[in-house]
Amino acid sequence: DILLANLEDGVPADQKEAARAGLVEIAQSPTFATDFGATQFWTRVNSLDSPWGLDDLTAAVLEAGEALDVIMIPKVEGPEDIHYVDRLLAQLEAKAGLKKPLLIHAILETARGMANVEEICAASPRMQGLSLGPADLAANRRMKTTRVGGGHPGYLVRTDPPMVTRDDGTAETDINADRTTYQQDLWHYTIARMVDACVMNGILPFYGPFGDIKDTVACEDQFRNAYLLGCVGAWSLHPVQIDVAKKVFSPAPADVAHAQRVIEAMGDGTGALMLDGKMEDDASVKQCHVVVELAKALSASDPDLAASYGF
Known part of the structure; x- marks a missing residue:
């Protein structure tokens, strides 16, 4: 559905400029329109507080803007980040002579961003949607999971202990008995709130990445949870996840x-x-x-x- 030129955390620091040049090369390729047809072309730039963010945005608009549809902004903290990007894009679009405005897709990766999610969604008419960034958000929240998205076996509920009768005829609970457990969804609240904020402002919510590439079963479960809650799509980190996403969504x-x-x-x-x-x-x-x-x-x-x- 989307071809994404990722310039952000997946790119080592010494390869940032090469990645940016790759974005421009694809955008300016004479076969771009025929090769990709109706597929949208996005870029995920570096965060606004990084040494590369401003240069990424400048190159994206001035050198790739005719081909681009959406610019993803990571680690959005509040509406002020969107206001900054909105104004900068307007200036660069005027300079480049672009005839259509570029849209903005924000990634929720911090607790402050989640606390401001409604204001972020309403910050600009350029807003196209939001994605959940579970790994960065987990780290920022100090969640004790090292997984990239998905659940955790330690986040569970357990059935009450059964009652047992002692020799004297009295009853007590046996906390050491076998008791059924049910794994819970770490991301239920986050996704539900993100979906509400998006729908309220007429933009699109996406689930983010699922890091366990081999576990396509759990990936499908997490994608389905997001789908049922109202998300319109999810990120694919590996080709095996594409068919999973197409099936679920x-x-x-x-x-x-x-x-x-x-x-x-x-x-x-x-x-x-x-x-x-x-x-x-x-x-x-x-x-x-x-x-x-x-x-x-x-x-x-x-x-x-x-x-x-x-x-």
Whole structure:
């Protein structure tokens, strides 16, 4: 969906200028439009407090701006960061003679950024969306996990201990008995708040990276959690995660078929009815429209998906 030129933390310090030159080279390539078609071209610049951030933004606009769609700003702390980037982009766009404004995508990687997430989303009409940066955010929050996204086996709840009867007939709890545990989601609150802030301001929420490349099962679980909470996509760190993301962020054919049945049965969308033993009303039909509209949008560029939905 997106070709991203990453200039930030994935690039060693002594290769920052080479990475920036690579961004410009791709943007100015005469075959760029034909090779990538409708695929959007983004860049992830270095943070605003780094030695490279200003030069990244300047080169992105003046040398790559005609090809670029979105600039990702990492470690956004508050609306003032977006205000700065917005004004700088306006100046550089005027200097470059660009005819379309570049959009801004912020990455949430600090506790202060999360505390200001609503203000960040509303800071500029250029805002395209937000992504969760779980590793940097975990470090900034002093969370005790070394994983890049995903859950942690130590973050759990445990069932209550069973009661046992002693020899004298009294009962007590046996805390050493086998008790079922359930791993919890470290990122539930963060993603839910991020989604609300994005929806409130008409921009798009994305889940960030999942670092355990081999564990595609857990990756799918984390991506699905984000999808169900309202995220529109996720980052892929490795080719094996692309199919996982495409699967998870596309509604299941059974869900689309059910949603279509509800919409058809509800008619004008008012009132309430029973369908397959379940109550459906105006709220549930709105949920169904979300699923069907997403399926139709995805089907427009994926014939196989369209066939699976019966479109």
